[in-house]
Amino acid sequence: MIRFSVLCRYVLCTALLLVSVMTGTQPGFAQTSGSNMDAVLVVDVSNSMTQSDKNKVSNEAMKMFVDMTSIQKNKIGVISYTDKIEREKALIEVNSEQDKNDIKSFIDSLQKGAYTDISVGVTEAVKILDAGHDPANAPIIVLLADGNNYLNEAAGGSQAQSDKRLQEAVKAAKSKGYPIYTIGLNADGQLNRAPLQQIAADTKGKFFETSTADKLPAILSEIFANHLKLKVVPIKSFTSNGQIQEVPITIPNANVLEANISIMSQKTVEVKLFDPAGKEVPIPSDPVRLSRSNAYTMLKMVQPQQGNWSLQVKGVPKEKIDINMIYNYDLQLEMEPVKAQTLNAGDVVPIKAALVSNGQKVSSPDLYKQMKGTLIISDKTDKKTSETPLTNTGSGFEGSFKIPADHQYELKIKAEDTSFYRETQPLVVDASSAAGAGTTTGQQPNTGANSDEKPFPWLMVAGGAVILLIVAAGALYALSIWRKANKGFAGQLAIEIVDEDTGDKSNPQYKKLNAFKGKVKLHQLLQLAPEFQETDKVIFLPGKNDTLIIENRSTCRIEKAGRVLDMSQGKELKKNDRIKISLTSVNKSVFVDYIV
Structure with missing residues (x-):
């Protein structure tokens, strides 16, 4: 039976929507806090990138972005494109270091192709976010390219068609709140800035340019920080003398969840870390994670102790070393509600805001x-702005706003220090004459009792009761649909692909469910590879008691224990069940094992 409290919430939401239609007002919905993100990394892998990115540092930069990500409900996807999608990994939740390693291994496996069409990469990135974006997370697309198209005219490619597709993809990203950060790679001096600048400007992202490939990790750090309202804190830049060089590290307060120390060097460095008491902290360990790559070394300090730490770095003589830090905070800035009242020019609105964590005010001087x-x-x-x-009161921020004219205003508070900043949700203060007398910041004013007694509006009450019944019925239906769409899965799938012509079999890929x-398509689990497009209509749904329901709306043939199954209406898969899915567009089969 549906709990009454849940039903009430759905009735209220549906009623609010009904009120908005009847009165023209719009209910306010909470926006994402931005403490977690759904990121799609998009990279041009055409042959021209051989010169634009000679040392594949774009791969190192993407891996660094993955390493900076917290293991707390963030999602990352990766696309490599030419004039088609070469490889793709749909959004997966990063819940462990192994998840990160899987993504980085995928990045290392990317290969070059002949042609280039930037619209292909951007269009697919929007589709990936559409398919897997968590509304509680902040969406972001990072595009690494030289901005040039090289189209296969023999196959019918044209610049006009590409431009049209790109405009449509950018328009979709803008409307859905997907900012696109673009990085122009210009090692060969052939960067085409215009399209990359336009993509970033249209979607409220940011454009970066580099002619030196080793600057890419620093750019990715800035993008990461900018999107999560953090700041890159420069620690030290120096030329190694081949000996141990000490670098002071400060953890400013107890609210730091993570401190990401990135050490950029083209040669391997040795590192040691000492806590505020002077005790050496093992690297790696639970409190300090270590990631290495060809272009960087990263230390992730988890819930570090407040105080002055010491980092010891030993590099190769005459090697330049840059050290930066990004702090990660689980903090939001909230403005205190303003009492509803009639407002006019000259009135004073009190302003108060404080930092909160998990819904509680943070008391940390x-x-x-x-x-x-x-x-x-x-x-x-x-x-005008x-x-x-x-x-700063030591526990929040206070001030006031005196309304200068009979206008409509939007108020927002920003709080910042050297390592991060936060902004409140905007508050609308309407003192415009167009709003009419009695307009308030939060509700319509009580005009008082009418001296002329009026009959009780029985017809309106009866009509309202009928509407409430309709709303309740709609809420029950919406609840059932919502529960179905948000039901979770159990277990994982082991997937093997067999080439029926050669007998070659891929290594098993384990996909956590x-x-x-609600549902997942087999095409998503196959990383949306174009040759497996027909599996987009092979769908898995969560069943009862840790089972799976598989529906086949495609032309694929599905067998279990050698028997062809009719799965158009759905069939149950239990623990250790194995099925074979034979494709029709290519002579390949996909074997799927359900593991709980």
């Missing part, structure tokens, strides 16, 4: 010590 608070005022009538400093909700 050390955290507020170096922070600066600013009230950002956007005049929606005159299209101004800023006013706020007072707990990253998906």
Whole structure:
């Protein structure tokens, strides 16, 4: 039976939507906090990149981005493209170091191709976010390319068609709130900046350019920090003398969840780390994770102790070493609600905000010590923006806003220090004459009792009761649909691909199902490879008691224990069941084992 409290919430949500239709108002929905992200990394792997990115540092940069990611519900996907999708890994949830290693191994396996069509990569990135984006996470697309198209005209490719597809993909990304950060690779001086700049500007991302490939890890660090409202903190740059060189590391407060120390060097470095008490911390260990690559060494300090740490670095003589840090905080900035009231020019609106973690105010004087608070005022009538400093009370920020004119304003508070910044959700203050007397910040004012007694509106009450019954029925239906769409999976699938012409068999790929909700298509598990497109209609659904339901709406033939099954209406798969899926577009078969 559906719990009454749950039903009430669904009735309320549906009623709010109904009210919005009837009155023209729009209910406010919470936006993502941005503490976690769903990131799609897109890289041009055409032959031209052999010169634009001679040492494949784009791969190193993407791996560094993966290493910086926290193991806390973040998702990462990867696309490599030419004039088609060469390889693809759909969004997977990063729950362990092994998940990160799987993604980095996939990046290392990317190969070059002949032609280039930038619209292909951007279009597919939007599709991947559409298919797997968690609304609680902040979406992001990172595109690494030289901006040049080299189309296969013999196969019908044209610049006009590519431009049209790109415009459509960028428009879709903008409408869905998918910012695209573009990195122009210019090692050979052939960078085409215009399309990359336009893509970033249109989607509220940011454009970067580098003619030196070894700067890519630093750029990826800045993108990572910018998207999560963090700041890259420069620690030290020096030329190694071949001896141990000491680098001070400061953990400013107890609210730091992680500190990512990135050491950029083209040669391997030796590192040691000492806590504030002078005790050496083993590397790697539970509190300190170690990642190495051809272009960087990264230390991830997990919930580090506040205080002054010491990092010892020993590099190759005369090798340049750059060290940066990014702190990761589980903090949000919330503005206190403003009491609903009639507002006019000259009125003063009190402003208060504080940092919160897990819904609770953070009481940490050390955290507020170096922070600066600013009230950002956007005049929606005159299209002007101004800023006013706020007072740091040691436990929050306070100030006031005196309404200068009968206009509509949007107020937002920003708090920042040297390592991160946060912004509140905007508050709309409407003092415009167009709003009419009685307009308030939160609700319609009570106009008081009417001196002329009116009859009780029985017809309106009866109509409201009928509407409520309809809303309740709709809520019950919506709840059943929501539960079905968000039901979780158990176990994993082991997938092997057999070439029926040669008999060659791939190594088993193990796909964890707990990253998906409601349903998952076999095509997603096959990394959306174009040759397996027909498996887009082979669908897995969560069943009862840790089982799977498989539906086949494709032309593929599915066998179990040598018998062809009719799965158009769905068949149950139990623990250790094995099925064979024979494709029709290519002479290959996919073997799937269900493991719980």
